Amino acid sequence: MTTLSVVVPSYNSADFMHRCIDSLLVGGDEVEILIVNDGSRDATGVVADGYAARFPGRVRAIHKPNGGHGSTINAGLAVATGRYFKVVDSDDWVDADALVELIVTLKRLDGEDAAVDMVVSNFVYEKEGRDRKNAVRYRRVLPQARVFGWDEVGRMRKTQYLLMHSLVYRTQLLRDVKLELPEHTFYVDNIFAYMPLPYVERIYYLDVDLYRYFIGREGQSVSEQVMISRLDQQLRINRMMMEHVAREVSPSHPAYRYMTHYLEIICAVSSTLLLRSGTAEAIVAKEALWRGIREEDRQLHRRLRRGALGQICTLPGRGGRKVTLAAYRAAQWRVGFN
Secondary structure (H helix, E strand, O other), X not given: OOOEEEEEEEOOOOOOHHHHHHHHHOOHHHEEEEEEEEOOOOOHHHHHHHHHHHOOOOEEEEEEOXXXXXXXXHHHHHHOOOOEEEEOOOOOEEOHHHHHHHHHHHHHHHHOOOOOOEEEEEEEEEEOOOOOOEEEOOOOOOOOOOEEOHHHOOOOOOOOOOOHHHEEEEHHHHHHOOOOOOOOOOOOHHHXXXXXXXXXXXXXXXXXXXXXXXXXXXXXXXXXXXXXXXXXXHHHHHHHHHHHHHHHOOXXXXXXXXXXXXXXXXHHHHHHHHHHHOOHHHHHHHHHHHHHHHHHOHHHHHHHHHOHHHHHOOOOHHHHHHXXXXXXXXXXXXXXXX
């Protein structure tokens, strides 16, 4: 069995996917690279077939009709042969030395009969035109050099969260929980980094800057203007996450504290983007978002509202909205997101 399967979701990626795939080839025979061509209209499929021909057994090209980011991950998970599973988007890449260390660590844990459900590593924002790179690391909140559970996870700062970029899952765990991401929907990486967490029992933190998260490309789905134009999808993902933790995760579950932490961040993103859109309808939608959480789970609503972000993004009136947007701009400058 291959150690690690990596899915590379690819849509009209021909001009930039080489950097991603070349960075994964460093893993050698221990890494299965699954390039999923999501109905691209450029030469993405040709590039994928070229890699598969040059590296048979290590690279597979999967061609499918367009179904969105979630559908590519679903397609990769369905055929993955690796013991562990990761997603690397085609405009991102991984650090070569960190990838080698990840493979060594996964093999060592398996050899010691200490297989884990999830491995966490660091990711770095590679923002176009910005020399200073901001890394998200977990050194003060996650134990190192040993396997641990949720009960040993410390309190994360608002700038710390487990994005898809941070995570490697045990493949069978994802299949056991029947993970299936929505198709034709953006921002499903949040679902990937959220829904499986209550089923994760054994965690390992590898303190390396593995994932290089590229932001700043024109038309990228995480650019602010694009996100505002797709607010309906952001709100759909937000609601799915809220309903999952409200209906499926008990407050006594050891993962609950982190899951509400991450949900607070997502609610703050949704609320701020609604305000940034600048329409009266968006203000009504923001109020409906928080009202819906209260109606679903009053205890969860109180917990989210009491958090620092929850308080800032629910300040009333025009003055409150100005404070929310000022805090957003400060965070945008500090972290370097779009």
